[in-house]
Amino acid sequence: MQRTLRDTMKMHHLRDLLAVAEKGSINAAAKYLGVSQPALSRSVRELEKEMGAPLLERQATGAALTPMGNLFVRRASTAMNELRRARDEIQQMQGSVHGTVVACVSSMAHLTLLQEALGTFVRRYPNVVLRVIEGVFPTIDARIRSGQVDFYVGPAPESGTAPGLQLEVLFATRRVVLARKGHPLAGARSLAQLTEASWVTTSVTSQAEREFAGVFSGRGLKVPKLALQTESALSWITAILSTDMLVMVPEQWLGSPLTNDLTVPIPIEETLAGAPMSLVRRSSVPSTPASEYLCDLLRRAASRLDVAA
Structure with a gap:
Protein backbone atom coordinates (compact mmCIF):
# COMPACT_ATOMS: atom_id res chain seq x y z
CA MET A 1 0.00 0.00 0.00
CA GLN A 2 1.31 3.46 -0.89
CA ARG A 3 2.28 5.43 2.18
CA THR A 4 0.97 8.94 2.74
CA LEU A 5 2.59 11.93 4.44
CA ARG A 6 0.22 11.43 7.33
CA ASP A 7 1.45 7.88 7.79
CA THR A 8 5.19 8.54 7.85
CA MET A 9 6.11 12.18 8.47
CA LYS A 10 6.86 12.78 12.12
CA MET A 11 7.45 15.87 14.22
CA HIS A 12 11.14 15.16 14.60
CA HIS A 13 11.56 15.32 10.81
CA LEU A 14 10.32 18.92 10.80
CA ARG A 15 12.31 19.79 13.91
CA ASP A 16 15.51 18.38 12.45
CA LEU A 17 15.27 20.17 9.10
CA LEU A 18 14.42 23.48 10.77
CA ALA A 19 17.47 23.09 13.04
CA VAL A 20 19.75 22.51 10.04
CA ALA A 21 18.27 25.53 8.26
CA GLU A 22 18.85 27.69 11.34
CA LYS A 23 22.33 26.46 12.26
CA GLY A 24 23.71 26.12 8.74
CA SER A 25 25.12 22.63 9.04
CA ILE A 26 24.09 19.13 10.07
CA ASN A 27 26.89 18.94 12.63
CA ALA A 28 25.89 22.21 14.34
CA ALA A 29 22.22 21.23 14.29
CA ALA A 30 22.99 17.83 15.82
CA LYS A 31 24.90 19.48 18.68
CA TYR A 32 22.08 21.98 19.19
CA LEU A 33 19.44 19.22 19.36
CA GLY A 34 21.58 16.82 21.37
CA VAL A 35 21.40 14.02 18.81
CA SER A 36 24.05 12.22 16.79
CA GLN A 37 25.05 13.51 13.37
CA PRO A 38 24.22 10.19 11.64
CA ALA A 39 20.75 10.18 13.24
CA LEU A 40 20.09 13.73 12.06
CA SER A 41 21.34 12.97 8.54
CA ARG A 42 19.09 9.92 8.42
CA SER A 43 16.10 11.99 9.54
CA VAL A 44 16.67 14.55 6.78
CA ARG A 45 17.08 11.81 4.16
CA GLU A 46 13.81 10.21 5.28
CA LEU A 47 12.05 13.54 4.91
CA GLU A 48 13.57 14.12 1.47
CA LYS A 49 12.42 10.67 0.40
CA GLU A 50 8.95 11.41 1.70
CA MET A 51 8.79 14.72 -0.15
CA GLY A 52 10.31 13.28 -3.32
CA ALA A 53 12.74 16.19 -3.66
CA PRO A 54 16.14 17.21 -2.24
CA LEU A 55 15.69 19.71 0.57
CA LEU A 56 19.33 20.25 1.50
CA GLU A 57 22.44 20.78 -0.55
CA ARG A 58 25.42 19.35 1.30
CA GLN A 59 28.48 21.61 1.02
CA ALA A 60 32.03 21.53 2.33
CA THR A 61 31.21 24.40 4.69
CA GLY A 62 27.84 23.11 5.84
CA ALA A 63 24.39 22.65 4.34
CA ALA A 64 22.14 25.03 2.42
CA LEU A 65 18.47 24.75 1.61
CA THR A 66 17.56 23.96 -1.99
CA PRO A 67 14.74 25.98 -3.58
CA MET A 68 12.37 23.16 -2.63
CA GLY A 69 13.87 23.16 0.85
CA ASN A 70 13.15 26.87 1.23
CA LEU A 71 9.53 26.34 0.25
CA PHE A 72 9.17 23.45 2.69
CA VAL A 73 10.87 25.27 5.59
CA ARG A 74 8.51 28.23 5.29
CA ARG A 75 5.53 25.94 5.69
CA ALA A 76 7.16 23.74 8.32
CA SER A 77 8.20 26.72 10.41
CA THR A 78 4.64 28.02 10.45
CA ALA A 79 3.31 24.57 11.36
CA MET A 80 5.75 24.14 14.25
CA ALA A 172 -0.37 59.19 18.39
CA THR A 173 3.16 60.53 18.59
CA ARG A 174 5.17 63.61 17.69
CA ARG A 175 8.90 63.76 17.17
CA VAL A 176 11.59 65.99 18.63
CA VAL A 177 15.19 66.57 17.59
CA LEU A 178 17.77 65.46 20.16
CA ALA A 179 21.45 66.37 20.41
CA ARG A 180 24.18 65.89 22.97
CA LYS A 181 24.52 68.55 25.62
CA GLY A 182 26.86 71.27 24.40
CA HIS A 183 26.05 70.63 20.72
CA PRO A 184 26.90 73.68 18.56
CA LEU A 185 23.38 73.65 17.08
CA ALA A 186 21.55 73.31 20.40
CA GLY A 187 20.14 76.81 20.03
CA ALA A 188 18.67 76.32 16.54
CA ARG A 189 15.04 77.33 16.06
CA SER A 190 14.14 75.72 12.72
CA LEU A 191 14.90 72.71 10.54
CA ALA A 192 16.51 75.06 8.02
CA GLN A 193 19.31 75.64 10.54
CA LEU A 194 19.95 71.89 10.81
CA THR A 195 20.44 70.97 7.14
CA GLU A 196 24.26 71.02 7.36
CA ALA A 197 24.31 68.56 10.27
CA SER A 198 24.79 64.79 10.01
CA TRP A 199 21.85 62.71 11.17
CA VAL A 200 20.91 59.33 12.58
CA THR A 201 17.62 57.81 11.45
CA THR A 202 15.53 55.34 13.40
CA SER A 203 13.56 54.43 10.29
CA VAL A 204 10.31 52.49 10.61
CA THR A 205 10.18 51.64 6.91
CA SER A 206 12.43 49.68 4.58
CA GLN A 207 13.34 52.91 2.76
CA ALA A 208 15.08 54.98 5.41
CA GLU A 209 16.55 57.53 3.02
CA ARG A 210 13.20 58.42 1.46
CA GLU A 211 11.45 58.59 4.83
CA PHE A 212 14.15 60.85 6.27
CA ALA A 213 14.46 63.05 3.19
CA GLY A 214 10.71 63.69 3.09
CA VAL A 215 10.86 65.61 6.38
CA PHE A 216 13.09 68.22 4.72
CA SER A 217 12.16 68.11 1.03
CA GLY A 218 8.48 68.38 1.94
CA ARG A 219 9.30 71.77 3.44
CA GLY A 220 11.41 72.87 0.51
CA LEU A 221 14.67 72.37 2.42
CA LYS A 222 17.97 70.82 1.45
CA VAL A 223 18.15 67.20 2.57
CA PRO A 224 20.99 66.80 5.08
CA LYS A 225 23.51 63.98 5.23
CA LEU A 226 22.15 60.72 6.61
CA ALA A 227 25.16 59.21 8.37
CA LEU A 228 23.66 56.26 10.26
CA GLN A 229 20.54 54.12 10.09
CA THR A 230 19.62 51.93 13.05
CA GLU A 231 16.65 50.24 14.72
CA SER A 232 18.47 50.11 18.06
CA ALA A 233 18.08 52.78 20.74
CA LEU A 234 21.54 51.97 22.08
CA SER A 235 23.05 52.67 18.65
CA TRP A 236 21.51 56.11 18.17
CA ILE A 237 22.18 57.11 21.77
CA THR A 238 25.83 56.12 21.34
CA ALA A 239 26.02 58.01 18.03
CA ILE A 240 24.65 61.33 19.25
CA LEU A 241 26.62 61.26 22.50
CA SER A 242 29.96 60.57 20.78
CA THR A 243 29.52 62.78 17.69
CA ASP A 244 27.68 65.89 16.49
CA MET A 245 24.97 63.80 14.85
CA LEU A 246 21.31 64.65 15.44
CA VAL A 247 18.31 62.35 15.70
CA MET A 248 14.51 62.67 15.42
CA VAL A 249 12.75 60.54 18.01
CA PRO A 250 9.28 60.42 19.60
CA GLU A 251 8.77 63.08 22.25
CA GLN A 252 8.29 60.38 24.89
CA TRP A 253 12.10 60.17 24.98
CA LEU A 254 12.13 63.55 26.72
CA GLY A 255 12.74 62.94 30.39
CA SER A 256 13.91 59.37 29.86
CA PRO A 257 16.47 58.34 32.49
CA LEU A 258 18.54 56.84 29.65
CA THR A 259 19.10 60.20 27.95
CA ASN A 260 17.79 63.00 30.15
CA ASP A 261 21.11 64.00 31.73
CA LEU A 262 23.11 63.68 28.51
CA THR A 263 20.95 65.12 25.72
CA VAL A 264 18.89 68.24 24.98
CA PRO A 265 15.94 68.80 22.64
CA ILE A 266 16.56 71.39 19.93
CA PRO A 267 13.58 73.79 20.13
CA ILE A 268 12.65 74.01 16.45
CA GLU A 269 9.42 75.72 15.48
CA GLU A 270 8.19 72.97 13.14
CA THR A 271 5.85 70.25 14.39
CA LEU A 272 7.15 66.83 13.37
CA ALA A 273 4.42 64.22 13.18
CA GLY A 274 5.48 60.69 14.06
CA ALA A 275 4.13 57.27 13.19
Missing part, protein backbone atom coordinates in the same frame (compact mmCIF):
# COMPACT_ATOMS: atom_id res chain seq x y z
CA ASN A 81 4.98 27.60 15.58
CA GLU A 82 1.27 26.87 15.48
CA LEU A 83 1.75 23.59 17.31
CA ARG A 84 3.76 25.41 20.01
CA ARG A 85 1.02 28.01 20.30
CA ALA A 86 -1.72 25.37 20.44
CA ARG A 87 0.10 23.50 23.21
CA ASP A 88 0.59 26.71 25.22
CA GLU A 89 -3.02 27.78 24.68
CA ILE A 90 -4.49 24.48 25.85
CA GLN A 91 -2.23 24.33 28.91
CA GLN A 92 -2.94 27.94 29.86
CA MET A 93 -6.70 27.45 29.41
CA GLN A 94 -6.40 24.57 31.87
CA GLY A 95 -4.72 26.81 34.44
CA SER A 96 -1.06 26.20 33.64
CA VAL A 97 1.23 29.24 33.72
CA HIS A 98 3.87 27.75 31.43
CA GLY A 99 4.62 28.50 27.80
CA THR A 100 6.40 31.07 25.66
CA VAL A 101 5.48 34.52 24.37
CA VAL A 102 7.62 36.11 21.66
CA ALA A 103 7.19 39.86 21.16
CA CYS A 104 8.96 42.42 19.01
CA VAL A 105 8.98 45.75 20.85
CA SER A 106 10.43 49.02 19.55
CA SER A 107 12.75 51.05 21.76
CA MET A 108 10.02 53.60 22.51
CA ALA A 109 7.53 50.86 23.37
CA HIS A 110 10.13 49.50 25.80
CA LEU A 111 10.36 52.91 27.39
CA THR A 112 6.69 53.86 27.51
CA LEU A 113 4.74 50.60 27.68
CA LEU A 114 6.77 47.51 28.52
CA GLN A 115 8.34 48.91 31.65
CA GLU A 116 4.85 49.41 33.09
CA ALA A 117 3.41 46.09 31.92
CA LEU A 118 6.32 43.76 32.62
CA GLY A 119 6.05 43.45 36.40
CA THR A 120 2.33 42.66 36.31
CA PHE A 121 2.80 40.11 33.53
CA VAL A 122 5.62 38.29 35.36
CA ARG A 123 3.55 38.07 38.53
CA ARG A 124 0.59 36.60 36.62
CA TYR A 125 2.68 34.21 34.48
CA PRO A 126 5.90 33.59 36.44
CA ASN A 127 6.81 30.46 34.49
CA VAL A 128 6.05 31.75 31.00
CA VAL A 129 9.22 32.53 29.08
CA LEU A 130 8.91 36.02 27.58
CA ARG A 131 11.26 36.54 24.66
CA VAL A 132 11.52 40.22 23.71
CA ILE A 133 13.15 41.33 20.45
CA GLU A 134 13.95 45.01 19.95
CA GLY A 135 13.13 46.19 16.45
CA VAL A 136 10.72 47.93 14.09
CA PHE A 137 8.15 46.43 11.76
CA PRO A 138 10.16 45.96 8.54
CA THR A 139 12.62 43.73 10.38
CA ILE A 140 9.91 41.50 11.83
CA ASP A 141 7.08 41.42 9.26
CA ALA A 142 7.78 37.95 7.86
CA ARG A 143 8.31 36.43 11.30
CA ILE A 144 4.91 37.64 12.50
CA ARG A 145 3.21 36.18 9.44
CA SER A 146 4.97 32.84 9.95
CA GLY A 147 4.05 32.72 13.64
CA GLN A 148 7.63 32.95 14.94
CA VAL A 149 6.68 36.20 16.68
CA ASP A 150 3.36 36.58 18.50
CA PHE A 151 2.98 40.34 18.10
CA TYR A 152 4.74 43.64 17.41
CA VAL A 153 4.42 46.87 19.37
CA GLY A 154 6.01 49.96 17.88
CA PRO A 155 5.64 52.67 15.23
CA ALA A 156 2.99 51.76 12.68
CA PRO A 157 4.43 50.72 9.30
CA GLU A 158 4.12 53.52 6.75
CA SER A 159 2.68 51.27 4.03
CA GLY A 160 0.26 49.41 6.29
CA THR A 161 0.27 45.67 6.85
CA ALA A 162 -0.05 42.65 4.61
CA PRO A 163 -3.29 40.63 4.37
CA GLY A 164 -3.67 38.39 7.38
CA LEU A 165 -2.30 40.95 9.83
CA GLN A 166 -4.32 43.39 11.91
CA LEU A 167 -3.05 46.78 13.08
CA GLU A 168 -4.40 48.45 16.22
CA VAL A 169 -3.40 52.06 16.89
CA LEU A 170 -2.49 52.65 20.55
CA PHE A 171 -1.65 56.37 20.60
CA PRO A 276 1.44 56.26 15.71
CA MET A 277 2.31 53.59 18.23
CA SER A 278 0.60 50.38 17.15
CA LEU A 279 0.02 46.74 17.97
CA VAL A 280 0.31 44.31 15.03
CA ARG A 281 -0.53 40.61 15.09
CA ARG A 282 -2.13 37.99 12.90
CA SER A 283 -5.87 38.35 12.39
CA SER A 284 -6.65 34.72 11.58
CA VAL A 285 -5.03 33.05 14.59
CA PRO A 286 -6.13 33.57 18.22
CA SER A 287 -3.52 34.56 20.77
CA THR A 288 -2.63 32.35 23.70
CA PRO A 289 -4.02 33.56 27.04
CA ALA A 290 -0.56 34.71 28.16
CA SER A 291 0.06 36.63 24.92
CA GLU A 292 -3.40 38.22 25.07
CA TYR A 293 -2.85 39.21 28.70
CA LEU A 294 0.41 40.97 27.85
CA CYS A 295 -1.24 42.77 24.91
CA ASP A 296 -4.01 43.93 27.24
CA LEU A 297 -1.47 45.27 29.75
CA LEU A 298 0.26 47.19 26.95
CA ARG A 299 -3.10 48.62 25.83
CA ARG A 300 -3.82 49.82 29.36
CA ALA A 301 -0.44 51.50 29.58
CA ALA A 302 -1.06 53.16 26.21
CA SER A 303 -4.48 54.44 27.26
CA ARG A 304 -2.94 56.11 30.32
CA LEU A 305 -0.42 57.83 28.04
CA ASP A 306 -3.24 59.10 25.85
CA VAL A 307 -5.07 60.53 28.86
CA ALA A 308 -1.87 62.18 30.11
CA ALA A 309 -1.23 63.68 26.69
